[in-house]
Amino acid sequence: xxxxxxxxxxxxxxxxxxxxxxxxxxxxxxxxxxxxxxxxxxxxxxxxxxxxxxxxxxxxxxxxxxxxxxxxxxxxxxxxxxxxxxxxxxxxxxxxxxxxxxxxxxxxxxxxxxxxxxxxxxxxxxxxxxxxxxxxxxxxxxxxxxxxxxxxxxxxxxxxxxxxxxxxxxxxxxxxxxxxxxxxxxxxxxxxxxxxxxxxxxxxxxxxxxxxxxxxxxxxxxxxxxxxxxxxxxxxxxxxxxxxxxxxxxxxxxxxxxxxxxxxxxxxxxxxxxxxxxxxxxxxxxxxxxxxxxxxxxxxxxxxxxxxxxxxxxxxxxxxxxxxxxxxxxxxxxxxxxxxxxxxxxxxxxxxxxxxxxxxxxxxxxxxxxxxxxxxxxxxxxxxxxxxxxxxxxxxxxxxxxxxxxxxxxxxxxxxxxxxxxxxxxxxxxxxxxxxxxxxxxxxxxxxxxxxxxxxxxxxxxxxxxxxxxxxxxxxxxxxxxxxxxxxxxxxxxxxxxxxxxxxxxxxxxxxxxxxxxxxxxxxxxxxxxxxxxxxxxxxxxxxxxxxxxxxxxxxxxxxxxxxxxxxxxxxxxxxxxxxxxxxxxxxxxxxxxxxxxxxxxxxxxxxxxxxxxxxxxxxxxxxxxxxxxxxxxxxxxxxxxxxxxxxxxxxxxxxxxxxxxxxxxxxxxxxxxxxxxxxxxxxxxxxxxxxxxxxxxxxxxxxxxxxxxxxxxxxxxxxxxxxxxxxxxxxxxxxxxxxxxxxxxxxxxxxxxxxxxxxxxxxxxxxxxxxxxxxxxxxxxxxxxxxxxxxxxxx
Amino acid sequence: xxxxxxxxxxxxxxxxxxxxxxxxxxxxxxxxxxxxxxxxxxxxxxxxxxxxxxxxxxxxxxxxxxxxxxxxxxxxxxxxxxxxxxxxxxxxxxxxxxxxxxxxxxxxxxxxxxxxxxxxxxxxxxxxxxxxxxxxxxxxxxxxxxxxxxxxxxxxxxxxxxxxxxx
Numbered sequence: 001x002x003x004x005x006x007x008x009x010x011x012x013x014x015x016x017x018x019x020x021x022x023x024x025x026x027x028x029x030x031x032x033x034x035x036x037x038x039x040x041x042x043x044x045x046x047x048x049x050x051x052x053x054x055x056x057x058x059x060x061x062x063x064x065x066x067x068x069x070x071x072x073x074x075x076x077x078x079x080x081x082x083x084x085x086x087x088x089x090x091x092x093x094x095x096x097x098x099x100x101x102x103x104x105x106x107x108x109x110x111x112x113x114x115x116x117x118x119x120x121x122x123x124x125x126x127x128x129x130x131x132x133x134x135x136x137x138x139x140x141x142x143x144x145x146x147x148x149x150x151x152x153x154x155x156x157x158x159x160x161x162x163x164x165x166x167x168x169x170x171x172x173x174x175x176x177x178x179x180x181x182x183x184x185x186x187x188x189x190x191x192x193x194x195x196x197x198x199x200x201x202x203x204x205x206x207x208x209x210x211x212x213x214x215x216x217x218x219x220x221x222x223x224x225x226x227x228x229x230x231x232x233x234x235x236x237x238x239x240x241x242x243x244x245x246x247x248x249x250x251x252x253x254x255x256x257x258x259x260x261x262x263x264x265x266x267x268x269x270x271x272x273x274x275x276x277x278x279x280x281x282x283x284x285x286x287x288x289x290x291x292x293x294x295x296x297x298x299x300x301x302x303x304x305x306x307x308x309x310x311x312x313x314x315x316x317x318x319x320x321x322x323x324x325x326x327x328x329x330x331x332x333x334x335x336x337x338x339x340x341x342x343x344x345x346x347x348x349x350x351x352x353x354x355x356x357x358x359x360x361x362x363x364x365x366x367x368x369x370x371x372x373x374x375x376x377x378x379x380x381x382x383x384x385x386x387x388x389x390x391x392x393x394x395x396x397x398x399x400x401x402x403x404x405x406x407x408x409x410x411x412x413x414x415x416x417x418x419x420x421x422x423x424x425x426x427x428x429x430x431x432x433x434x435x436x437x438x439x440x441x442x443x444x445x446x447x448x449x450x451x452x453x454x455x456x457x458x459x460x461x462x463x464x465x466x467x468x469x470x471x472x473x474x475x476x477x478x479x480x481x482x483x484x485x486x487x488x489x490x491x492x493x494x495x496x497x498x499x500x501x502x503x504x505x506x507x508x509x510x511x512x513x514x515x516x517x518x519x520x521x522x523x524x525x526x527x528x529x530x531x532x533x534x535x536x537x538x539x540x541x542x543x544x545x546x547x548x549x550x551x552x553x554x555x556x557x558x559x560x561x562x563x564x565x566x567x568x569x570x571x572x573x574x575x576x577x578x579x580x581x582x583x584x585x586x587x588x589x590x591x592x593x594x595x596x597x598x599x600x601x602x603x604x605x606x607x608x609x610x611x612x613x614x615x616x617x618x619x620x621x622x623x624x625x626x627x628x629x630x631x632x633x634x635x636x637x638x639x640x641x642x643x644x645x646x647x648x649x650x651x652x653x654x655x656x657x658x659x660x661x662x663x664x665x666x667x668x669x670x671x672x673x674x675x676x677x678x679x680x681x682x683x684x685x686x687x688x689x690x691x692x693x694x695x696x697x698x699x700x701x702x703x704x705x706x707x708x709x710x711x712x713x714x715x716x717x718x719x720x721x722x723x724x725x726x727x728x729x730x731x732x733x734x735x736x737x738x739x740x741x742x743x744x745x746x747x748x749x750x751x752x753x754x755x756x757x758x759x760x761x762x763x764x765x766x767x768x769x770x771x772x773x774x775x776x777x778x779x780x781x782x783x784x785x786x787x788x789x790x791x792x793x794x795x796x
Numbered sequence: 797x798x799x800x801x802x803x804x805x806x807x808x809x810x811x812x813x814x815x816x817x818x819x820x821x822x823x824x825x826x827x828x829x830x831x832x833x834x835x836x837x838x839x840x841x842x843x844x845x846x847x848x849x850x851x852x853x854x855x856x857x858x859x860x861x862x863x864x865x866x867x868x869x870x871x872x873x874x875x876x877x878x879x880x881x882x883x884x885x886x887x888x889x890x891x892x893x894x895x896x897x898x899x900x901x902x903x904x905x906x907x908x909x910x911x912x913x914x915x916x917x918x919x920x921x922x923x924x925x926x927x928x929x930x931x932x933x934x935x936x937x938x939x940x941x942x943x944x945x946x947x948x949x950x951x952x953x954x955x956x957x958x959x960x961x962x963x
Contacts, residue, residue, distance in 0.1 A: 415858075418859070702845065748860065748893045752844055758842075758854060766854045766855060766861055
């Protein structure tokens with residue numbers, strides 16, 4: 001059986017994005033001197049989740065990076081290593097690599113860059129506890145020159161000369177600020193500042209254009225006093241950039257705002273990204289072999305991958321290479337004093353410290369940015385690999401919204417439906433002819449609000465394949481363990497149900513499937529002996545039935561052994577009727593601890609945890625049934641409501657009160673005849689229906705509603721299924737079948753026994769939703785309290 | 797919502813706090829106005845099974861299910877009748893919305909700390925644990941009730957107690 005895993009990629013991408021963003025914000029919060037163990041754990045978990053997901057979906061490259069990351073984090077959280085700033089840097093860098101990989105996978109490609117290896121070795125080195133070396137992360141020598149080449153050739157350089165004194169601003173203070181603002185456009189080289197006026201600066205950078213410079217100056221001084229002119233070398237180097245790009249400058253492929261579009265689209269991007277200019281000074285300095293160079297090379301800022309640049313400078317600000325920048329700057333100052341320094345107070349330096357402070361806020365917007373620009377960058381790559389099928393424009397096809405918001409929406413729509421019902425009810429008093437418009441408006445409103453309700457509900461709906469598709473693996477592994485041959489067939493994986501249910505369904509189903517393999521399907525030898533094919537089959541089937549989801553776990557194994565179950569029940573003293581139906585017998589396996597005691601029989605294991613399964617299902621307002629035929633197999637049927645928020649119910653009247661009875665529980669309703677009511681030794685009342693005696697539950701008594709309005713014969717008896725078998729519920733009247741929005745009583749009140757919640761009826765009144773299972777229990781507790789006489793009176 | 801209210805607590809310059817006073821029979825009670833969400837008339841309630849008589853049931857207040865308590869029944873005071881003049885004070889107590897039926901709402905008063913005297917022991921009628929004190933206001937005595945403590949107390953049966961939850 002093959003499964004198309006690609007349908008889950010989007011989920012993984014979204015999740016991984018979330019984990020990466022979490023990891024990043026945690027990393028940025030992490031106080032290296034006093035690391036919070038909880039925080040380290042959280043980071044570890046995030047990394048671990050990505051690794052798990054990546055492994056599952058076969059993104060081995062991501063799994064590899066996360067694995068190294070995880071190893072180091074693991075040592076940290078076990079406190080085998082003391083975290084240092086460099087590790088945070090390395091983690092952030094790894095995070096960036098992962099993001100790039102993720103982005104590439106989204107595009108249906110594989111991210112390939114020496115960055116990956118570099119980060120891995122860096123992390124590995126840190127894991128082995130090496131001290132931060134002077135050279136910081138090892139630079140990749142091949143990438144370095146290419147990189148410098150490119151940036152250098154690509155940048156237009158502007159010569160800016162002005163007279164600070166004439167232009168009415170104070171020197172020093174404003175000059176630095178100005179330099180900083182300019183530094184955000186590109187690399188700023190400050191000439192002849194100390195020597196006197198006028199000041200001459202050179203500004204180069206991929207996104208620099210005349211307007212921007214003028215804008216900045218416009219803020220500070222009169223533009224007349226400033227001369228801005230392009231430099232020659234920008235022109236002469238403009239053309240080669242485009243040729244080289246493809247092979248040489250791997251990472252710049254995805255960086256917008258690089259070479260040839262220096263003037264326009266890229267500009268906006270780099271304007272708020274000081275990372276790029278920060279990384280450039282050493283290159284312009286013409287010292288590619290400088291030790292500081294490798295550092296810059298490695299900093300995410302240098303790589304300018306489009307969705308991470310804002311984090312880049314956070315990293316830059318703290319990184320161990322800082323001293324080198326500082327010393328470099330100091331060195332330059334010395335040179336400058338001698339007359340030939342290229343850039344005085346290294347322009348990268350001030351801006352990097354500043355942006356370090358900004359980075360937390362920057363990182364929060366990083367994911368959105370990544371999403372926004374997701375479609376744009378890889379155009380060139382696409383042209384090259386146009387055959388590669390694209391997976392669509394990532395990011396935009398789904399959004400993650402908190403469940404709370406969706407629930408709020410569902411509640412509001414529920415209110416809308418209720419309001420409509422109230423309006424409709426008021427309108428029934430009107431003359432349809434005279435108020436035709438009102439009626440047509442109301443019917444429009446009804447249709448619209450129903451559509452709205454459906455679409456809002458569908459937000460929470462997911463195909464059940466999200467649970468089903470884990471089972472091929474489960475079946476394979478379990479079967480291999482038990483040396484059985486089992487195939488799995490999935491039917492109706494597209495059936496949609498509430499996300500909340502899906503998550504809670506996984507465990508019970510897992511249990512059922514494993515049980516089926518373990519105890520249902522026989523060994524190949526036995527199967528052959530029984531004349532069946534050696535390979536057993538398990539079928540997981542999901543379908544809609546009315547307002548319910550029905551999930552079946554079928555196996556073609558040996559089936560349940562009625563006699564053994566009965567023997568077991570007797571042994572354990574479980575009360576059974578003389579001639580119990582198969583259903584009753586099979587329900588035994590759901591009894592708590594029923595077969596955990598010993599494993600004598602081949603079906604004994606089936607009881608293990610089955611009560612847990614049943615309880616899980618019941619918590620979801622669902623029911624579980626079991627059918628079995630010896631030698632043919634077993635079918636376990638789970639019935640669930642489509643959603644947790646809405647219930648199909650039957651409104652029933654009891655005196656003046658209305659109650660809602662879940663439709664899933666109702667078997668049938670009958671108009672009883674007097675002779676059907678019987679008492680058992682004056683204690684319990686029963687109802688005889690088609691030969692069966694069912695306990696009779698009189699809601700009036702249980703809920704102490706006071707006087708019994710009508711005699712039992714005039715009442716309606718609703719036969720309901722409970723986990724203790726069937727029972728007969730006496731109500732005054734069946735009113736209507738309707739969908740109700742479930743509201744919790746516990747929000748403002750407390751749990752009321754016999755009631756699972758409340759809802760608001762069309763007339764705005766509150767109706768309680770009955771919990772039949774609790775009613776049975778209540779009824780049993782009530783029995784001793786009753787006296788025979790009062791019932792006799794009722795019956796009469 | 798209660799959190800918001802707390803933050804802009806009405807503490808006027810002279811350290812006084814504002815109280816909503818209501819009557820139950822001949823007695824006047826005061827509760828912290830910050831616990832009051834709104835005041836409304838009495839609607840039909842939906843009865844809740846097996847609850848004490850002073851819990852009248854639940855109502856639908858704009859989509860929120862709100863339990864209604866009749867204080868007159870709880871304290872055995874006043875004439876218990878429901879007509880168009882019956883007033884329900886909707887309280888917001890630590891996020892829970894609870895409605896309280898009283899005879900009438902009289903006033904909003906500002907009381908300083910020193911105006912509230914400790915209450916003597918009453919015995920059984922009302923546990924003094926829920927009474928912050930007694931205040932005199934133009935010859936009237938106002939019983940200042942710690943409504944939060946009262947409504948969350950076990951014997952009101954409004955909040956699940958721990959043993960209830962486990963059952």
